[in-house]
Amino acid sequence: MDGQNKIIIGAYWGDEGKGKIVDLLASEADWVVRFNGGDNAGHTIVANGKEVVLHVLPSGVVQGRNAAIGPDVFFNPKSFFADYESVIKAGFKISGRILIDERAHVIMPYHTAMDAGGGATEQLGTTKRGIGPVAKDKASRTEDITVSDLVGTGFKEKLNAVVAAKANELIGNRITTAAELNKYANEIYMQYVRYANELKKYVGSCAYELNEALASGKSLLLEGAQATLLDIVHGTRPFVTSSNCTAGGAAANLGIDIRKFRIIAVAKAYPTRVGEGSFPTELGNYEDAKKERKGETLTAAEKKKAIDGDLPLLGKWIRQDGREFGATTGRPRRTGFPDFVALRYSGMINGADEWAITKIDVLSGKPFKAAVAYEKDGKKTTRFPFKLEGWKPVYGRKEYFWPPMDENEKMAAVQKGYDALPQGMKEYVKDLAISTGAPVSMVSIGPEREMTVVKDALKRTAEYLK
């Protein structure tokens, strides 16, 4: 990093590789901060030959940075400890401070049970981590449990009061029975009081700590979870998550001044989506994707068919090459052609200063197009509609293609910089920059930390915009 404060957010429907980019930038940040979502997030870091998937801890912990979990995060203690252990197990040290905001809301067993137990939100295809139910309790202001409650002396009374207030809901959802209600509350208490004892030392105020850090010249790296199109306000409702996933959301929810931050939007080279909801540029369909297993390979004949225009096969090829299976739930991710309409929208909503393009290596050897507009019933728009249903993509005339890079070519590009990337790839990056009006500061060509082309990227892509 360069001493500059940065906000990293996802531009599509999640899983853009935010974890990789945050890990890369973390080496020079003093604090890395998760500001939204909960353990519905799965952020993958590949470094020193190890892979770590984090759900609660910000990706910067792997680089030994101070790690903060902000007040708008839905905090699952069990996942926090699991993250902590997986970092240690992979051979990394957690050497920085850990700060968990006292205002964050705690995910309780009944939240996950409600999310996993079917009901009205079943059709959304959630991660079943209790995110919707805990967000609902947060909004109620009477049935919520904060981290402050959890580690406070009145936790037992608070928990009993909340369980009593929610009795009908818990019994109605068959989570417990009227006769077992007290026992149920007590079991949760026994489990959570142990967490509380372990967590106490980490609890504090992100607003004060982070603003003091900013004032003393320390640098902050804010790590978004989920992504703009899953944002509770600006996303593709109702198929969204329950928190703010945007750069503005980061500032509002941490209580920090957004003017002090550079905003980097992470755009996967092609969009993916897990769960339900419209997806205009989808290749193939979700029902077929659900039948697929990780590691299935395409035959040479199938690859040829995909190159010749079999789009469902191309979608499968991208899914398999990109290992597009959820880091949290293992579900196959739906894959699609790049969508400049969506990216332009995300760039606008976040005020993106620059793009980090990830997984561009996955598109190597595969011809593709990018959506530049949508149409429906003879109407055309370059805006991203609130209700996406029925809008079909209008593709630009250009077809992008470049042959796969071998390891030597990849290493050469990392060392020599942007100019050494394949011509077809640069053509795509150029059109993405022009379409969205923002330059590209990083091009990621592999999951490993070092497989990132940074040198000259911003300079060259800014030239496209002149």
Ligand code: GDP
């Ligand atoms: P996040 O939720 O945005 O942090 O992304 P995930 O970790 O859920 O999913 C991204 C996946 O892509 C992970 O498996 C990463 O290791 C992998 N990845 C990240 N960047 C690249 C890249 O440039 N190329 C390839 N091939 N894989 C990448």
Ligand code: IMO
């Ligand atoms: P990261 O941070 C991809 C999706 C779910 C579902 C919808 C609502 O790894 O990018 P929720 O459990 O939040 O109530 O589910 O949002 N979703 C994600 N998709 N990546 C994520 O996180 C996601 N977090 C939630 O699949 O469609």
Ligand code: MG
């Ligand atoms: Mg993910």
